Amino acid sequence: EPEVTQTPSHQVTQMGQEVILRCVPISNHLYFYWYRQILGQKVEFLVSFYNNEISEKSEIFDDQFSVERPDGSNFTLKIRSTKLEDSAMYFCASSFQGSGGDTQYFGPGTRLTVL
Amino acid sequence: SQKIEQNSEALNIQEGKTATLTCNYTNYSPAYLQWYRQDPGRGPVFLLLIRENEKEKRKERLKVTFDTTLKQSLFHITASQPADSATYLCALAVDSxxxxxxxAGTKLIIKP
Structure with missing residues (x-):
């Protein structure tokens, strides 16, 4: 069964450094998402991406964040200058159709630790 | 303000019984409601989706109801098994x- 993959599984970085989290969505999916989950808290939407542009973003997704689909398979989340409070699990997801009316398939997550 | 509430306390159920989890929402008119399962350190896994014009959906041992008047969804697992132990998340989507x-999810513990 096709699955969403994410790399790395764990990223440790110093405050102020840039990080890039990578995702390979399911190949025939058209909509891509990033979520984060701080330890013990709820899943939070960051951004959705369709047709090579951002469809929607949350208040969390400020100027420090950016997303890109550099080629036909990868979908990346960049945090330009990490803060301590960026420490969380970051999940990538994809779906064939948009809106909440379609199943979103999640990757295993990247645990980001900012020191 | 908009709010989604799930039981924050863990739900302990004896194996073989039916587990029922609740998702209440306020100040939303969701077109879709989804239930996901999340195991520790893993990403959510989709279980069921129900639309606003559907009252009930079933999949194997799982059943979801959606009451737009009460603004509530119930998620049932029948004949529960220890392997069903996980955190169950509800998620809403507004049309378009x-x-x-x-x-925030409810932690379900099925005791043998």
Missing amino acids: NYQLIWG
């Missing part, structure tokens, strides 16, 4: 909105 809004 890509964003899923998530509840």
Whole structure:
């Protein structure tokens, strides 16, 4: 069964450094998402991406964040200058159709630790 | 303000019994409601989706109901097994909105 993959599984970085989290969505999916989950808290939407542009973003997704689909398979989340409070699990997801009316398939997550 | 509430306390159920989890929402008119399972350190896994014009959906041992008057969804697992132990998340989507809004989840523990 096709699955969403994410790399790395764990990223440790110093405050102020840039990080890039990578995702390979399911190949025939058209909509891509990033979520984060701080330890013990709820899943939070960051951004959705369709047709090579951002469809929607949350208040969390400020100027420090950016997303890109550099080629036909990868979908990346960049945090330009990490803060301590960026420490969380970051999940990538994809779906064939948009809106909440379609199943979103999640990757295993990247645990980001900012020191 | 908009709010989604799931039981924050863990739900302990004896193996073989039916587990029922609740998702209440306020100040939303969701077109879709989804239930996901999340195991520790893993990403959510989709279980069921129900639309606003559907009252009930079933899949194997799982059943979801959606009452737009009460603003509530119930998630049932019949003949529960220890392997069903996980955190169960409900998520809502408003029509024409890509964003899923998530509840905090309820931890379910099935005791042998």
